[in-house]
Amino acid sequence: MTISTIKKTALPVLLMLFCVFALSIQSCKKKSRSDMGAELYKKTKNKVFREATPEGLAEVFKQVLATNKGKMDNPKLITAFYEKNDYDPIFVMDHIFNGDVDITANYFEKASQHGLDPKMFKADQIKQLVAKFKDKKGIKNLDEAYHDIADLEILMANSLITYSSALQFGMISPRKIYSRYFTATKRPDSSSMMQALNAANLKTYLDSIQPKDPQYLLLQKALMAGGTAQGMTKEETTRYLVVNMERLRWKNKPTQQKYVIVNIPDYRLDVMENGKSILNMKVVVGEGRNTDNNISLVEYDESDKIDRPFSRETPQLNSMIHSVQVNPVWNIPQSIASKEIMVEAAKDPYYISNKGIDVYENGKKVEDPETINWANAPKDKYEFKQRPSDDNALGKIKFLFNNNSSVYLHDTPAKSAFSQAMRALSHGCVRLGDPKALAKAVFGDGSTYEKIAKAMDEDNPEPTTIAVPKKLPVYITYVTCWADSTNTLQYRPDVYGLDVVLYGHLQKFLANTNQIAAL
Template identity: 75%
Template sequence: MIKFNLKKFSPIPLLLIFAAFLLVFQSCKKSRSDLGAVLYKKTKNKVFKDATPEGLAEVFKQVLVEERKNMTNPNLITAYYEQNDYDPAFVMDHIFNGDVDLTANYFEKVNQHGLDPKMFNADKIKALVDKFQDKKAIKNIDEAYKDIALLEITTANSLINYSNALQYGILSPRKIYQRYFTATKRPDSISMSKIFHITNMKAYLDSIQPKDPQYLALQKALMDGSTAPGLSKEETTRYLVANMERLRWKNKPTQSKYVVVNIPDYRLDVMENGQSVLNMKVCVGEGRNKDRENSLVDYDESDKIDRPFSRETPQLNSVIHSVQVNPVWNIPESIASKEIMVEAAKDPYYLSSKNIDVYENGKKIEDTETINFANAPKDKYEFKQRPGDDNSLGKIKFLFNNKSSVYLHDTPAKEPFNWAMRAVSHGCVRLGDPQGLAQQLFGQGPTFDRIAKAMSEDNPEPTTIAVPSKTAVYITYITCWADSNGIIQFRPDVYGLDIVLYGHLQKFLATNDQLAKL
């Protein structure tokens, strides 16, 4: 660490250093002492000759209070202008070179994203810009100050909203879904404050346009007015705008290799460097809308409230850290009380036939036939299924930390993999090719050979093995996407999550008339 001996410095040089620092600091801030002269020169309106930064500041404060109800982030915007002497940077640096008009043009075209241009006040901004460009429109200095403040605040607010919408999405998924546990970045004060420091407006606006090929494919389908087979044009549009919103969320994998499960597609992919190197059918948790009772066209306002079925697989991201070969199934209390105890009450040999052990206070009960399961308290016993061919977890399960106690696993129940609707599990994800996933995680070699051998044994013992390179796992919910041939695929909304999302999005979406202009 560098140390300074202040005794070696005389007071005069120290004052000079401090003064130089202040000069540099102040030079970083805009000087608007010539505010009136600049505005008069650019507008040819004599009213602006008398404009001063001090006069503007007083009116600016009042307009900030009046416009507070119209701002999405009033505290951030107010704090910025308070800290920057109410400097109207957008008005002074971006109106007269056409930047603000350009910005309003981008706002007007936001229907290309399925969103309502009215959200971003394009008409209001253009009307104010027109007043500045008409040398007779602004009649007095008070009107001038108010219009400067109003245009400045409206532009800042709309630009923040527009930037947030395209880069982060309109909605926070955590606020609308009860079982959403995927890390999702949302805008903060630092990201929102960037709009105050834009130098090249067009470059900035172009930089925040979504560029994901999947997004662009759905956007093209929306602009072309596509209609999916078996769906009306209205329902197709709602599929597209709901999934475009999902694609705007900052929750996408950043790893070069990861495992992804798409619930509505009943499919798992191992992705490596942007390509699927393994895919398989999966079975997921039973859903509330598996019979398609509700759709994106026929539903009411209450449907936007998320009411997950108890067995639905959650959306989450985590890291696969280990596998358990020939696992013991610690049967959850909900399954034990609603299914296992019910069957055991009907058939005294049910537990032994299924290799299920019963425990009371941690101690195994040797003679379970003496228990009256029909009248037993639901939480008195614990149930564990031993490894074997009948074990509900099959021969292997893949472990990753999560609050929902779900995992990926093998299963002895193979028939459902032939069904079109595979939302049949209690919440975990059943794998069509568990050994293939193990090979992807462990690679060829002695460890994988050991796993394959253990899975084939007649008298197996549970064995936990750490994954050599921990691999990210994402369980997602996407009902509409472009396949490798560019064809838009649609899947039934088995959990009704599109309905929930669309219900919250409705007030932000472009109207049919606005979409017709695309």
């Protein structure tokens, strides 16, 4: 027999075997579904289930899904899941009588350990329905049985997805609540949600999604202990922990071995390498709406859900430091020019020249700016640039990274600000307490750094741009409570009022806990 003959003979056989295999899978599935009533009767000892059929359940299931569409967090995904699986009641058939559903409800009941309201996850309703299935007289007729199956499936699916997403991604999308938030933050998608619905062992799955970050565990421990921070009420302490645990659940954390991170409320910059700070320094950040700390979590009200950032607040963002400018020219923003430079020039005609500022009109340098009547000059007619000098507002160096807010890290001649406790004082950029040290951390201590250090000390400096040999990630964050290296909790004033906004949105979720109350 030739090879070609063998191939011709083998192909139909293989096709036939494949069809038999496929039919066997389908028949097994149909057989399994056709035995649903008998299997439920065997498990519940309730005669009502003897008459239950997959087809009868499917009709009721469709109706219950349609009725409760507006009461689910993810109605499209849950509906599509059950449609795809022929309305197979996976939780009732596979997870009630092995204890999985009760175990899951126990996790939901302990959601307060994560700063979440257990009512969100309907543990009581789930347990009440489970009790009906385990009571051989708990369900009175077939229609009630079908409705209870559908109700329990929807409650479990919805609560499991919501709980899973909350622990892995957080309850709130920061991009939706903060006007000046530009950090890449991953949110739950259909793939992550389906993992919850397809979990074979629910306890194993629920254990796997518990946040493992040591910071999270320490805040969680403090929340469960119910203590009170010095100078704060118990309620305020709790709310500090809750909002910062939510931040820790957001998937926006650095993954690189080395990066720069600025924490706005702590007025601090760290260079992190392999999980440890190799450099830290004081910084000055942009002015905020709550620098006097009058707006507190205790004074939260409905209007605090709206983010009203002060125009000079430093944004939250992540980017890559790509270059530095040594002895930079400061291209003064129009807002600063009109509100500050022109105002001072109106008082003192020599203010502009004394500050080393050049004035441009239609791109051409104005030779005698002191002759201009700045009190009446149009606000948008002139451009202003400050030459490199000891008085330059950017100091001797600025670190550049791409962002849409025109902010950067930079030196400053105003050194006295670093001695102040409240350092939300800039126009939005981050002023560095030790810019040379940061340059050394970015470039190393080789010839490039030596060139930078020498140029910063020149008497008649020229602006110079130097590319970073290996771009370095930078993260500007906002964290008001964390555990330090000794596991002591640190608290910082909510200088921008962002805790208040976040807590307001968390409360909004908690206020809707009766969303699926009447299935």
